[in-house]
Structure formats: C-alpha cells, structure tokens
Amino acid sequence: MRTLGWIAINGFRESVRDKVMYSLVVFAILLIGASYMLGQLTAGQDLKIMKDLGLSSISIFGLFMAVFIGVSLVSKEVERRSIYGLLAKPVRRHEVVLGKFGGLALTLTVNIAVMTVALYAVLAYVSWGENEFARQAREAPALDPAMLKAVVLILVQLLIVTATALFFSTFSTPILSAGLTVGTFIAGYFSQDLRNFDQVVNSKAAQVLARVISYVLPNLAPFDVTSQVVHGLPVTAGYMATTIGYGVVYIGILLVLAATAFSRRDFK
Amino acid sequence: MTAQGRVPIVYAAAAVLVLGAMSVGLQLLRDAKYPAAPNEEETLYLTQRATSRIVFTHRSLAADLYWIRAIQYFGSRAQHARAAGLSTLPPAALSDSPISFDLLYPLLDIVTTLDPRFNIAYRFGGIFLSEPYPHGPGRPDDAIALLQKGLAASPSKWEYWEDIGFVYYWSKHDFIKAAEAFNRGADIPGAPWWLRSLAGTTLAKGGDRTASRLLWNQLRETANNEYARNAATMKLQQLDAIEIIERIQKVVDTLGERRGVPVTSWNDLISARVMPGVPLDPANVPYELQSPSRVTLSRNSPLFPLPFEPAARTDQ
Numbered sequence: 001m002r003t004l005g006w007i008a009i010n011g012f013r014e015s016v017r018d019k020v021m022y023s024l025v026v027f028a029i030l031l032i033g034a035s036y037m038l039g040q041l042t043a044g045q046d047l048k049i050m051k052d053l054g055l056s057s058i059s060i061f062g063l064f065m066a067v068f069i070g071v072s073l074v075s076k077e078v079e080r081r082s083i084y085g086l087l088a089k090p091v092r093r094h095e096v097v098l099g100k101f102g103g104l105a106l107t108l109t110v111n112i113a114v115m116t117v118a119l120y121a122v123l124a125y126v127s128w129g130e131n132e133f134a135r136q137a138r139e140a141p142a143l144d145p146a147m148l149k150a151v152v153l154i155l156v157q158l159l160i161v162t163a164t165a166l167f168f169s170t171f172s173t174p175i176l177s178a179g180l181t182v183g184t185f186i187a188g189y190f191s192q193d194l195r196n197f198d199q200v201v202n203s204k205a206a207q208v209l210a211r212v213i214s215y216v217l218p219n220l221a222p223f224d225v226t227s228q229v230v231h232g233l234p235v236t237a238g239y240m241a242t243t244i245g246y247g248v249v250y251i252g253i254l255l256v257l258a259a260t261a262f263s264r265r266d267f268k
Numbered sequence: 269m270t271a272q273g274r275v276p277i278v279y280a281a282a283a284v285l286v287l288g289a290m291s292v293g294l295q296l297l298r299d300a301k302y303p304a305a306p307n308e309e310e311t312l313y314l315t316q317r318a319t320s321r322i323v324f325t326h327r328s329l330a331a332d333l334y335w336i337r338a339i340q341y342f343g344s345r346a347q348h349a350r351a352a353g354l355s356t357l358p359p360a361a362l363s364d365s366p367i368s369f370d371l372l373y374p375l376l377d378i379v380t381t382l383d384p385r386f387n388i389a390y391r392f393g394g395i396f397l398s399e400p401y402p403h404g405p406g407r408p409d410d411a412i413a414l415l416q417k418g419l420a421a422s423p424s425k426w427e428y429w430e431d432i433g434f435v436y437y438w439s440k441h442d443f444i445k446a447a448e449a450f451n452r453g454a455d456i457p458g459a460p461w462w463l464r465s466l467a468g469t470t471l472a473k474g475g476d477r478t479a480s481r482l483l484w485n486q487l488r489e490t491a492n493n494e495y496a497r498n499a500a501t502m503k504l505q506q507l508d509a510i511e512i513i514e515r516i517q518k519v520v521d522t523l524g525e526r527r528g529v530p531v532t533s534w535n536d537l538i539s540a541r542v543m544p545g546v547p548l549d550p551a552n553v554p555y556e557l558q559s560p561s562r563v564t565l566s567r568n569s570p571l572f573p574l575p576f577e578p579a580a581r582t583d584q
Contacts (some may be wrong), residue, residue, distance in 0.1 A: 052329045
C-alpha cells in the first residue's frame with residue numbers, strides 16, 4: 001500500500017511539472033472568467049450561462065487532461081526507459097498501474113478543485129450586491145452548493161476516462177491510445193441509445209448484441225447533471241450514490257484489465 | 269547577440285506603428301473598393317435527435333449560445349425595422365421586406381429543444397413572436413406553439429398558461445380561449461389567486477381597456493427578465509398614449525365647434541389658452557395634429573404604431 005502511495009505521489013509530482021497542465025487550467029479559468037462578459041449579452045440569464053460555461057469548461061479541460069496525461073503515463077516510462085529501473089525495485093507491476101492511476105486521479109482532483117473555486121469566485125462576484133427581487137427570480141441560487149454534485153460526477157466521469165486511457169496505454173502507442181479513449185468516451189455517451197436498438201432494427205440477434213455492447217461500454221450520460229443543477233432541480237442522494245457506485249465499479253474493471261495487460265507486457 | 273547587434277526599441281516601435289497603420293489602411297481601402305457581401309441570415313435547423321448528437325454532452329451550453337443568438341437577432345431586427353420606418357409598409361410588403369423576423373421562431377425552437385427547461389426562452393417567445401411589426405413578427409400561433417412546448421416539458425409552469433391566455437387576448441382577440449388558458453393556469457398548484465380573477469375579468473370585460481391594462485400590469489409584475497418588463501411597460505405607455513389622444517381630441521373638437529373653423533395647429537390651442545404647450549406622449553415625443561383636426565402619435569415616437577385595441581376589433 002505504501003509503495004502504491006509513493007508511486008501515486010510521484011505520478012502527481014510528474015503531472016504537476018507538466019507545463020501543458022498549467023496552460024489547460026489557466027485557459028479554463030480564463031474561459032470561466034470570460035463567461036462574465038458573455039453573461040452581459042443574455043437578457044437576465046447571466047448566472048445560468050456562467051454556470052453552464054463553467055461546468056462545461058471543467059468537463060472539457062478535464063477531459064483533455066485525462067486523455068493526454070493518461071495515455072502518456074506508462075508510455076513516458078517506457079520511452080525514457082525508466083520503467084526498467086522501476087521494475088527492478090521491489091514493486092509489483094499492478095502496483096505501478098494502480099499508483100499511476102492514483103497520481104493522475106489526485107492531479108485531476110486538484111485541477112478540478114481549482115477550476116471549481118474559480119467558477120464560484122466569478123459567480124460570487126456577479127451576484128454580490130444583487131437585490132432581493134433578482135435573487136428570488138433565479139431558478140437556483142448563484143452560489144448553489146448543488147453545483148458541487150455536478151462537479152463530483154464530472155470528476156468520477158473523468159476518472160473513468162483516465163482509467164480507460166491507462167488501460168489502452170498499457171498495450172498500445174500513445175496516439176492510438178488517445179484515439180481509442182476519445183472513441184470510447186464518445187461511444188459511452190451514446191451507449192444508452194444502443195439499449196433502444198429494438199426500435200430501429202428487427203433482428204433479435206442485433207438487438208441482443210447492441211444491448212450487450214451497451215453494457216460493456218461505459219455509460220457516461222448519467223454523469224452529466226449540469227442541466228438539472230443549473231435549473232435548480234433536485235439531484236437526489238440515491239442518484240448520486242448509484243451513479244458514483246457504477247463509476248467506481250467500472251474504474252475497478254478497467255484497472256484490473258490494465259494491470260493484467262501491463263503485467264503480461266514484454267519490455268525487451 | 270551583442271548590444272550593437274540589437275534592434276533599437278525606438279526603431280522597432282516605429283516599424284510596428286508604420287506597419288500597423290499600413291495594415292489598417294489596406295483594410296479600409298479593400299473594404300471601400302470591394303465591400304463585403306451582407307451577412308446572409310441563416311440558422312442550422314436540425315431535429316432534436318440530430319441536435320443532441322452534434323452538441324454532444326454540452327446541450328445546455330449550446331442552448332445558451334443559441335439563446336444569445338436569438339436575442340441579438342431579435343434586437344437588431346427590431347432596431348433596424350424601426351429605424352427604417354418599415355412600420356409604414358403595408359402587410360403584403362412586409363413579407364418581402366429585407367428586415368424580417370423569420371428566424372426568431374426557429375432559433376427559440378432550437379434553444380428549447382436543446383434545453384427544454386429554458387424558461388425565459390418560452391416567455392420571451394410568447395411575448396415577442398406575437399408582437400406585430402415592427403416590434404416582432406406578428407406570429408401569435410408560433411408563440412402559442414412554443415408555450416405549449418414549454419408546458420409539455422414543465423407542466424407545472426402556470427406562467428406559460430398566463431402567457432398563452434395573453435396571446436389569445438391581445439393578439440388573437442379570442443377572449444373565451446384567453447379565459448380558458450388563465451383558468452388552466454389557475455388550476456395548477458401554486459398558481460397565484462389573481463389568475464382566476466383574470467379569467468373572470470377577461471370573460472366579463474374582454475376587450476375592455478381596463479382589462480388590457482390589468483393584463484399588462486400582471487405581466488410586468490411577473491416578468492423575470494428586462495425584455496418582458498420593457499415590453500409590458502411600453503404597452504402600458506401605449507394605452508396611456510391612446511387615453512391622452514382621446515382627451516386631447518375632445519379639446520380639439522370642442523374648440524373647433526366653438527370657433528366654427530377646424531383646428532389646424534397646436535398654436536390655435538395654445539393661443540386659445542386651452543393647452544399650455546405642444547402635448548407630449550408618454551415617451552416625450554410631441555403628438556401630431558393632422559388635417560382635418562385629428563390628433564395622432566408621431567411616427568418618430570418609439571410607441572408608434574399604437575396597438576389595435578381589442579375592443580375596437582370586436583366592435584367591427
């Protein structure tokens with residue numbers, strides 16, 4: 001467990017040193033800040049648009065981080081040949097995979113936390129000094145704590161993407177891994193549609209196959225609750241628990257697969 | 269690089285300034301000689317399913333962008349229509365007018381397809397789609413369709429029934445359907461008490477100016493955006509303008525009868541000391557006295573044209 005922690009912390013340090021990461025976070029914060037300007041053009045919908053843009057920025061930039069850093073974690077070690085030094089130590093291969101994932105999970109959490117603070121800061125600035133009438137007219141309060149639910153689900157979704165990227169990177173090149181991860185991400189958003197295949201085709205076999213694929217692919221659409229949160233609609237604790245639970249289980253499956261693939265990989 | 273090899277900062281600044289001026293000059297020259305083709309107004313109109321696929325997970329954000337586009341489109345169209353004085357064109361010419369509101373409904377439809385809970389888009393559409401030219405496209409049916417779509421997404425929104433009733437009342441002059449809509453809204457739990465009395469007033473006094481004033485006042489009170497509040501304020505000012513015109517017209521007619529000669533200018537009224545000066549409408553633009561002794565709103569007034577009152581319409 002200690003070894004795993006060390007690998008995770010080293011992975012985190014390595015990601016933090018990456019300048020691309022800083023540019024992504026700075027760009028996301030700038031975009032969140034710019035939403036203030038955009039809000040001026042919206043006939044009273046400024047806060048809604050700031051929340052939408054803020055949560056979308058967190059999701060989009062988080063996705064870039066998850067994919068591009070996720071696929072390079074293992075490949076960098078192989079390219080630099082530092083993997084030989086690492087494996088020569090009393091470290092088991094699955095610990096490397098889990099540690100790397102832990103490091104990137106920590107990096108993502110910190111970056112998403114920074115972007116969330118920036119979003120709340122912009123919202124606080126805009127809503128500061130707002131009169132009672134304007135406050136009552138809003139569907140949801142400016143500094144609605146329920147937005148954190150959306151952020152937490154985005155984080156879990158990005159951790160699934162990270163685990164997917166890590167899994168592909170254990171046996172493939174970085175470019176191919178990035179392509180496969182993005183493809184899985186897109187397919188994951190529409191996997192729910194595969195369950196309704198019976199409305200499109202008559203073939204029973206095709207329907208069963210589509211249903212099986214829909215359960216194999218990650219189901220990412222339920223992690224997007226931006227619309228509910230922005231409109232002040234409830235996102236229940238039960239929904240959060242089942243969705244996060246599903247995410248954790250799916251990440252577990254991917255990490256087992258990644259560890260298995262990595263432990264069988266020949267580095268000669 | 270040695271100090272001698274460096275480009276002096278003054279030279280660099282001068283070069284940037286000269287090149288910058290040249291770049292601006294060339295653009296001005298090109299634009300003057302080859303004016304850019306006017307932007308063709310268009311919108312991407314897709315099915316709900318296709319739109320969802322294209323915008324992927326960020327439907328709410330895409331709805332926001334379309335919303336900004338919708339209000340900018342509406343604002344610029346309305347401004348141009350008023351500035352060009354297109355309100356004087358006959359209705360047949362309006363459809364061929366270069367300034368039309370054709371895209372307003374598709375844009376609002378896309379916004380509400382992407383985000384079915386975009387409350388303001390339904391209410392904005394409810395008011396402005398039914399507004400007659402040059403304040404809107406004059407499409408009450410589209411306004412009702414949009415509000416019905418909103419009710420399908422959020423059946424508990426009594427405000428949409430209020431707006432539907434409003435469109436029936438003000439634009440279609442169908443007071444029975446208007447009262448029906450107000451009653452449907454009043455049936456929704458949480459609806460305000462006055463919605464029921466509004467239905468009663470509409471049935472009893474449909475077309476009455478007091479009832480119209482009551483409606484616009486309620487809309488102004490319940491509007492959650494500046495656009496709707498401004499529209500309601502303008503309608504109330506128009507009702508005031510009509511009342512003022514009627515009062516001044518009485519004074520003009522009385523003086524004309526007394527003198528036995530028609531009143532042709534405001535000076536006649538001022539010198540007869542029946543009026544202290546040229547009367548102003550609620551937007552502070554002078555009224556006009558047209559031959560033969562008819563008091564009218566100035567075409568330069570932002571309140572022009574005055575609404576065709578429901579009572580006048582039903583009497584015909």
